[in-house]
Amino acid sequence: xxxxxxxxxxxxxxxxxxxxxxxxxxxxxxxxxxxxxxxxxxxxxxxxxxxxxxxxxxxxxxxxxxxxxxxxxxxxxxxxxxxxxxxxxxxxxxxxxxxxxxxxxxxxxxxxxxxxxxxxxxxxxxxxxxxxxxxxxxxxxxxxxxxxxxxxxxxxxxxxxxxxxxxxx
Numbered sequence: 001x002x003x004x005x006x007x008x009x010x011x012x013x014x015x016x017x018x019x020x021x022x023x024x025x026x027x028x029x030x031x032x033x034x035x036x037x038x039x040x041x042x043x044x045x046x047x048x049x050x051x052x053x054x055x056x057x058x059x060x061x062x063x064x065x066x067x068x069x070x071x072x073x074x075x076x077x078x079x080x081x082x083x084x085x086x087x088x089x090x091x092x093x094x095x096x097x098x099x100x101x102x103x104x105x106x107x108x109x110x111x112x113x114x115x116x117x118x119x120x121x122x123x124x125x126x127x128x129x130x131x132x133x134x135x136x137x138x139x140x141x142x143x144x145x146x147x148x149x150x151x152x153x154x155x156x157x158x159x160x161x162x163x164x165x166x167x168x169x
Contacts, residue, residue: 002060004098006105009054009066011046014038017054020066024088028123055105057089057098065089067102071113079116082106087120099132121146 009017015038025031044052057065065088072081084106089098110118122129122140130140149157 004064004101005058006055006101007058009045009056011042013054013056014042014045016056016063017041017045017066017068020056020063020088021068021086023090024086027088027091028126052085053109055102057102064093065098065102067106069106069109071115072119074116077116080113082110082113082115082118084118084120100136103136 018036018038018041021036022031022034025034044050045054052068052070054066054068056063057067066086067084067088068086069082069084072083073079074081084103087099087102089102106118119141120133122133
């Protein structure tokens with residue numbers, strides 16, 4: 001068996017990334033929510049100062065998984081954090097250390113940047129992922145609930161052109 005290679009995703013990997021994202025979405029029963037396009041991914045991954053980063057795990061030139069992440073900031077720690085948006089390994093490649101290898105590489109990136117923590121979300125029903133993350137020493141943040149505004153919510157809250165910010169001084 002050839003060695004596992006973890007490499008940064010490039011703009012030219014956009015078609016591959018979209019295929020992997022669709023695989024993740026299908027696994028999570030959220031395929032209907034994928035509206036990303038190859039051109040959007042290419043633009044984000046190829047930006048001069050990218051907001052998003054991704055790693056691709058491959059063996060013998062075949063992509064087996066990916067991790068998509070960005071850097072956040074903790075006000076309490078006054079340090080950057082690494083937020084893992086998505087981690088996905090092809091079903092037929094699971095159990096072979098690929099997820100662990102991706103997380104080890106992410107931890108290396110986080111340590112190099114002086115990050116105070118790494119965080120991610122896990123679906124409540126994904127007990128396999130929860131067991132895996134616990135085996136690495138991660139712990140759930142049970143006192144926290146993720147909240148979200150979607151695009152329509154952002155616009156209704158005032159994102160549209162008619163919004164005027166008021167300053168209080």
